[in-house]
Amino acid sequence: MLTERQLLILQIIIDDFIRSAHPVGSRSLAKKKGISFSSATIRNEMADLEELGFIEKTHTSSGRVPSEKGYRFYVDHLLSPEKVSHKEIKRINDLFTEIYEMEKVIQNAAKVLSELTEYTAIVLGPTVEDNKLNRFQIIPLNAETAIAVIVTNKGHLEHKLFSLPKSVNSSDLEKTVNILNERLVGMPILELQSKLINEVVTLIKENVHNYEAMLRSLLDVLSVPSNEKLYYGGKTNMLKQPEFQDIEKIQGIMSLMEEENDFYQILKQTPFGIHVKIGSENKIPVMDDCSLITATYSIGEEQVGTIAILGPKRMHYSKVISLLNLLSKNMTVTLTKLYDL
Amino acid sequence: MLTERQLLILQIIIDDFIRSAHPVGSRSLAKKKGISFSSATIRNEMADLEELGFIEKTHTSSGRVPSEKGYRFYVDHLLSPEKVSHKEIKRINDLFTEIYEMEKVIQNAAKVLSELTEYTAIVLGPTVEDNKLNRFQIIPLNAETAIAVIVTNKGHLEHKLFSLPKSVNSSDLEKTVNILNERLVGMPILELQSKLINEVVTLIKENVHNYEAMLRSLLDVLSVPSNEKLYYGGKTNMLKQPEFQDIEKIQGIMSLMEEENDFYQILKQTPFGIHVKIGSENKIPVMDDCSLITATYSIGEEQVGTIAILGPKRMHYSKVISLLNLLSKNMTVTLTKLYDL
DNA sequence: TTTTAGCACTCATCTAATGGGAGTGCTAAA
DNA sequence: TTTAGCACTCCCATTAGATGAGTGCTAAAA
Known part of the structure; x- marks a missing residue:
């Protein structure tokens, strides 16, 4: 157990x-x-703290630097919550006053957050996985082409252009749409495809000529692309940090961000609330010098997405946590108001 | 005028x-x-070429380096067209065989192009400015919320969630949709807003209770966001170039890419065909060390978007030009087949 | 007149040597 | 238990040579 004085020194x-x-x-x-x-x-105290693993030297006669364990302890026990300034509160509130378009709101949130923190912000857009089909629709454009549209109960819309088989006429189309709506509305969109294949096919087969070509197209549409995109803000802020003056490191992080998949997985699996991952806790070698702070946001009671800040391990934890806390709460309130249908 | 020998030397x-x-x-x-x-x-010849401004020294006793004028001359007169390998042709063709979703195609195009060139690819998605309204539609989600959808004649779809004013009932909605479709279908979408305000308002006013709140929402929907996004591929390829080992430079370029607006303007204003801009010809200080090669693609006869490669001035011009040529042509063919409705 | 060999000179880059500064660990005294 | 003092370590910035690639110029060769 650390003494009061050791705590004080470690904190400083x-x-x-x-x-x-x-x-x-x-x-x-x-x-x-x-x-x-x-x-x-x-x-003397420093020597003890070093022996306990909380701080390190960069070389034999250098000053001390926090170790990962040190940061972890700091985050868990020494953090003094930081007040968010009025200016910052205003910037965040303003995000939700003007525009009401999900994509824009999220994009701006990432931008503003990166500006306020001077780190990189990453936002994972709301999941649609558990949405249910609210409406299926086909909008014909001309004789050969139509757009299939599905709308979910949470107001998410997916659409796709597809070619109409030659032999399909407008009454066939109508019938199909009706059958699909009758049978599929209310289904979780993840199950749409299998439902379509297993149950509805026979119905359509009975009612519509040339059902095969038609179905192939529809199946395609219903293979809902998980539309949960990553939005970045301030990618270049990473370059401002003195620990990232090295091209190799930069390249590692930038590639990771460009690749998207890793961050997608990480943010996707984030547990509820605010969490801090320090350096190697992220389990990705190129992130060994980074910390990632994540916060979840919800629609109603349901956790739907994640906001994160990526920065050096030497991050201004308390400030970032306060900001993330504020933003994720605002986000939840706003989205709930709009989309908790 | 340069002698044969000078040309040879300059080229080498x-x-x-x-x-x-x-x-x-x-x-x-x-x-x-x-x-x-x-x-x-x-x-001796080098001294002459230097005096003419085609090459430069980096210091008093260094070898020669092409000047901007030199590159310009090289691109205009000395370029030997480079053959695209079968492998490369295949990669590009494959882009268009499997998926038929515009956004994915473009995204992949940027990715593949950046991989083939090892530079950064930027693609400007198809413009919708000159599209015409094909269909307007409102999909109600529940009593308070609905989604407005517009579809253009080129198969582009925009949608927006909006709150239904309390007093609007479903018959009002239906009427409004009908009026709008009657009056606005076929209009260029750029004009929709003014048309709505100037002409259609009175009609709706006559037929629908509480038209104001309704209209405000609709206006909002019809303010078509120019959906012409920029897609990047291989942003980090810039870091591989020896001329960009300097954090300052990297930061400049990366910020430019993140900001998006500059590149949007540049690609938006690109003239038809393939064009090369070298260094300061780009008119943006941070691009002084970069060259940008642009190629346009079309739907039918109509130029709709731009593909570009951003790299160092020391770019492999002939290869990039060949690849851009191939890709932009394929893109035009495919998009025309799909979207020239 | 054009081309070439030769030579002095320049500058970037690499290595090694040097000195100062910030910081440490240890010891012995307060 | 705390502190002053001191020897020691290592980083870092600076300097000094040495090397090598390359130039410009001159005078001779073609």
């Missing part, structure tokens, strides 16, 4: 390092206000 | 520099096959 070291990015030495620490003991004493 | 210098990124000296040039004169002679 980490706070200081987060601010300055420079290793913290005993002498400079001794000059801090609130410190009434000498640098030699601090050196 | 640029070819060599594009390959190696190292300044080209007289001695190494003299060893190239096809060169039957001494390094001293070459030095």
Whole structure:
């Protein structure tokens, strides 16, 4: 167990390092206000803290730097919640006053968040997996082409252009649409495809000429692409951090962001609430120097998406957590109002 | 006017520099096959080429590097068209065989193009500006919410969730939809808004209770967001180039890409066909070290979008031009087949 | 007149040496 | 238990050579 003084010293070291990015030495620490003991004493305490694994040296005679364990302890026990300024509150609230388009709101949220934190923001758009079919529709464009549209109970819309088989006439189309709506409305969209194949096919077969070509197209439409995109804000903020002045590192992180899949998986699997992953806790080698803070947002009671901040391990944790907290709550309120149908 | 020998030397210098990124000296040039004169002679010729502004030195005793004027001359007069390999042809053709969804096709095109060139690909999605309204539709979700949908004659679909004013009933909705379709179908979507305000308002006013709240929502929907997005591929390829090992430069370019607006403007205003802009010709300071090659694609006769490759000035021009040529043509053919309705 | 060999000179880059500064660990005294 | 003092370590910035690729110029050769 750490003594009061060790806690104080550890806290100051980490706070200081987060601010300055420079290793913290005993002498400079001794000059801090609130410190009434000498640098030699601090050196002794530092040696102990190092032995316990909370801080490290970058070389034999350097100041101390927080270790991953140190950051973890700091985040879990030493964090003093930071007040969000009025200006920041306003920026976040403004996100939800003007525009009401989901995609725009999310995109702007990522942008604003990255500006306020000066880190990189990543937002995973709302999942549609558990939505249910509200309406299926076909909009003919001309004799050969039509657009199939599905709308879910949460107001999500997917559409797809497809070619009409030559032999399908408008009454066939109508019949098909009717059958599909009768049979499929209310179904979870994930099950649409199998339902279509297993149950509805025979019905259509009985009622519509040339059902095969038609069906192939429809199946295609119903293979709902998970439309949960990642939105980034401030990708280039990473470049401002002194720990990322190295092209190799930059390339690693940037590729990771461009690839998208890893972050998609990570954000997708995020548990409810705010969570901090530090360095190697992220389980991805190129993220060893990064921390990722995630916050979930919901529609009604249902967790639907995730907001995250990616930054160096030397991140301003308390500020980021406060901002994420505020934003995710606002997001939940707004989306619930709009989409909790 | 340049002599044959000067042309030869200039060509070799640029070819060599594009390959190696190292300044080209007289001695190494003299060893190239096809060169039957001494390094001293070459030095003299180089001095002349430098005086004419085609090549430069990086310092007093360095080899020569192409100047912007040199690249320009090279692109305009010395380019030998490069054959596209079978493998590359296949990769590009494959883009259009499987999937038929516009957005995916474009996204993949950017990705594949960046992989084939090892530069950054930027694709501007098809414009919808000159599309005409094909159908307007309202899909009610529940008592308070509905989705407005517009479909254009080119198969483009826009939708937006909006709140139904309390007093609007389903017959009002139906009437409104009918009136709008009667009056607006066939209109260029750019004009929809003004048409709605100027002409159709009175009609709706006469037929629908509480038309104001309704209209406000609809206006909102009809303010068609120009959906012409930019798609990037291989943003991080920029980091591989030896001329971009400098964080400052990287940051400049990356920010430019993230901001999107500049590239949107540039690609939007691209003239038909393939064009090369070298360094400062791009008129944007951070692009002084970049070249941008653009190619347009069309639906039918109508130019609708642009594909571009962004790379260092030391770009493999002939290869990129060949690939862009191939891709833009394929793109035009495919889109025309699908969307020239 | 054109081409070439020769030579002095320039500049980037690499390596090694040097000195200062920040910081540490240890010891012995307060 | 705390502190002052001191030797020691390592980073970092600077300097000094040494090397090598390349140039411009001159004078001789073709």
